[in-house]
Every structure is written in C-alpha cells, then in structure tokens.
Amino acid sequence: MTVINETLTVQTKGYGHLINITDQLSSVLKASGVKKGILTVFVVGSTASITTFEYEPGLIKDMGELYEKLVPSNKTYHHDATWGDGNGFSHVRAALQGPSLTVPFEDSSLYLGTWQQVVIADFDNRPRNRSFVINIIGE
C-alpha cells in the first residue's frame, strides 16, 4: 500500500472561473504507478470548490448562473464588513459546494464517466494562483 501527496497550482481568473483539472489528476495517477485505490482532490483556501460535470461551454455558463442565483454577487454579505475585500459571496459559494472530492480508480484509471470532468471553481473576486492537493492511496 502506497500513499502520495502532490500539490499542483493553477492560474485562475477568479469570478467563478471553472477549470478542468481531469488531465492533471490522470497524469499524477499514472506517474504514481498505483493501480487500485482512491484519489482525493482538495482545494486549499476558502473561496474555491471542487465538483464534477461535463466540461462544455453551455454547462459552464449554466453553472455560473446557478451560483449567481443561489448566492448573488451584487448583494452585501456580513463577511464583507469583516475584511472589506468584498468577496463574501465567494466564501458562501465555496462553503456550499465544498472543497474536496474522492474518486476510486482501477488500473491507474479514474472511475469517471465519459462526460464527467473534475472541475475547480474559483469564486474569488480576483485572479488567483490556486493550489490543490492530490492524495493517492492504494496498491
């Protein structure tokens, strides 16, 4: 049994930028030589999230509209009064969607559907150099 942590970073535009990180996960998994187990992705910070969806332009717009509906960006949040950086909506969205995802794999290949990509949502109100950790446990 082997356990590996690897931290990657991705340059984001913020403002709900959705980034497909599936290829990075697959590359790290192949390079690890681990055949069977689970891969956990965890995005570090309180204004970004991880989920899966079909990464195509229509759905990318739909997801942006969903977050805007559930947690509008043109509202004032109590958090804004605390720090004055105006990104209360980013924090609330990130907490709702959640920062981690765990995916089983076999033959060093993730059990994702053909149209199911792993996506980081950066909800912050500025570009970020965003870190995420890939943990692999298996044999």
Place this chain on the structure above:
Amino acid sequence: MTVINETLTVQTKGYGHLINITDQLSSVLKASGVKKGILTVFVVGSTASITTFEYEPGLIKDMGELYEKLVPSNKTYHHDATWGDGNGFSHVRAALQGPSLTVPFEDSSLYLGTWQQVVIADFDNRPRNRSFVINIIGE
C-alpha cells in the same frame, strides 16, 4: 491493509429518482471481511449524485421539491443547446449535489445514524442503468 473496488448497477426511473443503496453498501462491506477503514461510493456519470438522508416518503418528496426549486426543470439551460437532449437541469443538479461520499466503518459496520441512509439521486430525464463504484480501504 486491503483495497477493493466493486461496481454495482441499479435500474433507475430518472427524473430525480432517489434510490436507497445502504443495504448494497453494507453487503459488500461484510463480504469484504475488512473490519476498519473507509468506504467511498462514487456514482459514474454527470447526471446523478450521492448524499445521505432519512429515506422515508415525506423526505423523498421534500428533496424532489428542493431540487426543483434550486434548479427548475421547466427552464431552458445553455447545455440543452449543446446536445439537444433537454437534460441541462439534470447536469446542474448533479454538479451541485456532488458524486461521491466517504463513510468510515468499524467492525465492518458503517458509522451511519439510525435514520441516515445513503441515497443515489438520478436526475436524468430518462430511465438509466446507473453504475456506482464502492471502494473499501482498511484492515
């Protein structure tokens, strides 16, 4: 330490069909002989999700009404223009709720509450033969 993947399928009706898979998880766990560790369930595909709730008729209706409120099915989504299969709402709901769940176990028994069941939500707009992967890691 042992690691196991097992893929099961369940016949769903789609349209937000909620299926209690707790017994399947428990059976696979008992059969594995693994006593202590974590069990991860991952639903393959981009129009289904996993969560836990008390699986009783009232709450099953409540969850359906929640998803309808947050992501209405009678709206047109940008995704619908991409493929023309009219299930944009299914994709958005699945991305919001998420495809994976990890539950610790001891004595080959999941740490679920008495009224806490593991449930797949199939949001697609047609019946599906839905696959999910059970991963067990432990000793």
Place this chain on the structure above:
Amino acid sequence: MTVINETLTVQTKGYGHLINITDQLSSVLKASGVKKGILTVFVVGSTASITTFEYEPGLIKDMGELYEKLVPSNKTYHHDATWGDGNGFSHVRAALQGPSLTVPFEDSSLYLGTWQQVVIADFDNRPRNRSFVINIIGE
C-alpha cells in the same frame, strides 16, 4: 500503513449552530503519529453536515442566511407529517450540504488554508449531543 477511527461528541445548540472542529481534528491527527495520508470527518445523523469556511462572525451569519434562503425554516415539509417533530427543514439542509469531508495531510498537518476551518452545521431544531467520526489512513 495505519487506520484509526475516533468518535468525538460536541454539544450543540441546534438551529443551524456552526461549530469549528478544526482543533479537535488537528489534535487527533497529531496524537495518532500518522504523518502522511487522508483524514475523513463524518457526522453521524441526518440533521447535520460538514463543510469548510472561514470561521468568523460575519460569515457565520452569512451561512445561516444562505441555508434559510435555500431551505426556509418557516415552511411546512412533507417530512413533518411523518414524525411530527417539525424539523423537515433540518433534514433537507443536511442532505444538501452533505455529511462528510476528506482532507489530505503531510507531516501530521492538514492541508487547510489559513482561513479555512472545518465546521459542523447542526440544523436540528433542538440542542444535540452530536457525534462525529474522525478516520485517519496513512503512514
């Protein structure tokens, strides 16, 4: 490779009480002596959830307002007819937010951001003695 389960309890006020459990997680992790792996937190029961956010008074209010907006407490739910305990909204909120979180760690230190705390939300409509399980797998 080592696997550990530890159950902790926390006294909550219910009604969406948000409790920062980051210090408890870190303590259990340090005491375990495990250096590298993943830590899973799972809250037992169907009226509580786990997520991460910056645990400060403004955001604590914002999260409360989010849950109230998405799943109002002054509405009647079908679940209320089943048991008559009036906490349908608690169950729906818990199912939406989800009961588990997995965080990688290195040098016995969780990969959390500086302003990213692990928080239990107790949505029930009464004070609870709430149990959660910490599972650690690693080496």
